[in-house]
Amino acid sequence: MAKNLQEKILATASELFYSQGIRATGVDAIAKAANTTKMSLYKYFPSKEELVIAFLRKRDEDFRTWFVAQVDAKAADPKDKLLAIFDVIGEWMDIPEFRGCAFINASAEFPLEGNPVHQLSVEFYDKFRHYIADLAGQCGAKSAESLALQLSLLVEGAIVSEQMKRHSGAAEQAKQAAIMLINGSLT
Amino acid sequence: MAKNLQEKILATASELFYSQGIRATGVDAIAKAANTTKMSLYKYFPSKEELVIAFLRKRDEDFRTWFVAQVDAKAADPKDKLLAIFDVIGEWMDIPEFRGCAFINASAEFPLEGNPVHQLSVEFYDKFRHYIADLAGQCGAKSAESLALQLSLLVEGAIVSEQMKRHSGAAEQAKQAAIMLINGSLT
DNA sequence: ATTGTAGTATACCGCTCGGTATACTACAAA
DNA sequence: TTTGTAGTATACCGAGCGGTATACTACAAT
Missing domain, CATH: 1.10.357.10 (Tetracycline Repressor, domain 2)
Structure with missing residues (x-):
């Protein structure tokens, strides 16, 4: 699931950011919605801001x-x-x-x-x-x-x-x- | 300063909401910027949402x-x-x-x-x-x-x-x- | 002098935030 | 069989969030 997970996190985050707003979407919510953990999220994206930029x-x-x-x-x-x-x-x-x-x-x-x-x-x-x-x-x-x-x-x-x-x-x-x-x- | 304070809180909040965004503006910041306390703020506005609506x-x-x-x-x-x-x-x-x-x-x-x-x-x-x-x-x-x-x-x-x-x-x-x-x- | 009102000061509540530490499992390559 | 990698689980951090409790001061009206 190597590169796949990173893409899934980004896709999930994108959907939440777009539908609810960026500030309204927490990192925990993203990890949960992507069926993973914050640890994995922060392995690919060093900060929430970087995730937003991505x-x-x-x-x-x-x-x-x-x-x-x-x-x-x-x-x-x-x-x-x-x-x-x-x-x-x-x-x-x-x-x-x-x-x-x-x-x-x-x-x-x-x-x-x-x-x-x-x-x-x-x-x-x-x-x-x-x-x-x-x-x-x-x-x-x-x-x-x-x-x-x-x-x-x-x-x-x-x-x-x-x-x-x-x-x-x-x-x-x-x-x-x-x-x-x-x-x-x-x- | 009766009615004046309420207006000042609203004016201060308005400026912060407009210049920084609503979600980015905390209640504590509003109270401090208006030179008052959260207690007074919540005397006039029962919630942040009501303040936003006002x-x-x-x-x-x-x-x-x-x-x-x-x-x-x-x-x-x-x-x-x-x-x-x-x-x-x-x-x-x-x-x-x-x-x-x-x-x-x-x-x-x-x-x-x-x-x-x-x-x-x-x-x-x-x-x-x-x-x-x-x-x-x-x-x-x-x-x-x-x-x-x-x-x-x-x-x-x-x-x-x-x-x-x-x-x-x-x-x-x-x-x-x-x-x-x-x-x-x-x- | 008493009482009510307007506002202050400060500490606190539970919760969530972004972000991290540690220890774990699964698996594949060597 | 070892070693590295990818990912999980969970607990935690300090800070800030919206909101409240309690006790205070100042002052005006009666």
Whole structure:
């Protein structure tokens, strides 16, 4: 069960961190939920903070990989991909485990700018915005950076809105707004 | 110092809750920062949760009052007010104490839908969206509800974005996007 | 002078937190 | 058969958590 245990601990911790919040999840609870002990946990992760960082790093990797794959599967043209982003977000929100964006939540729980957890959240959204800016550039938007930032605001707003109140149609409205902004930026 | 102490405790707690997070702020720290004792604190607030609720209730009151006053001071016409919203948000973000939206943060710290803290956050944004929808209706938007939701997504997105990375121009980009959406909805 | 009220001081409660020490079992490689 | 490795079990640490008990001071109203 060598490497397996480490991964299981991380997976269990990730689920608890995401669903209940990081501060609300104790180390004992993680060990118990993973059917192991604190001793084993601390063999792989020297501190809770390191475990949190590992959680966010993996989340960054996994989510972005999953996300672009989803977008690619829905559209080939860069402009269509920009719109597909909102469809993917909308589908993501519909799964019952959805509890908002792990990075937005983490940066709310650790608000100090210097905090490494906060920093990882910043990096995630930088990459995300860069991904959108790339697409915007490919379809010849007037100002790709501006459009990308505007679209990312819609995405983040939709996530936060949906987290507070489920099934409020945030993703759809975000997409409608995105259509206007994209068309306006391509004329 | 009768009623004064209660208010001072609430004010101190509010500042700590907002700047550090709710879970990260202990009752002892609040009492010490307010130059009083836990005994006095618990005379006015039967539990920490009640103190948190009092904090959010007052914040709801104060913020919305302050916000519409700011908007009213900047514009008279409903359409101009819709745009002024983003100027006010932008100025709010520039104050050094800005740490995002207390309600978004609270709902991230208490993600369970049934939680009273989470519920207060939902109510706040319902009122906020309703305020925008009113303005949108006054200036004859095609679909006031849709426009209001879209604009609120931009606002929330800008707040979250600015909270993660300061001075990224989120409010300005949100305003540019809002102009397009509003004009599109008024034609 | 008495009594009630507002607030303080301090010590304490049980519990949980993040983290560690020690001694154990199971097993595989040499 | 030894030795190293992976993991378990359990008890413990100091500190902080939310919350309470008791006894105190200051002061104003009657």
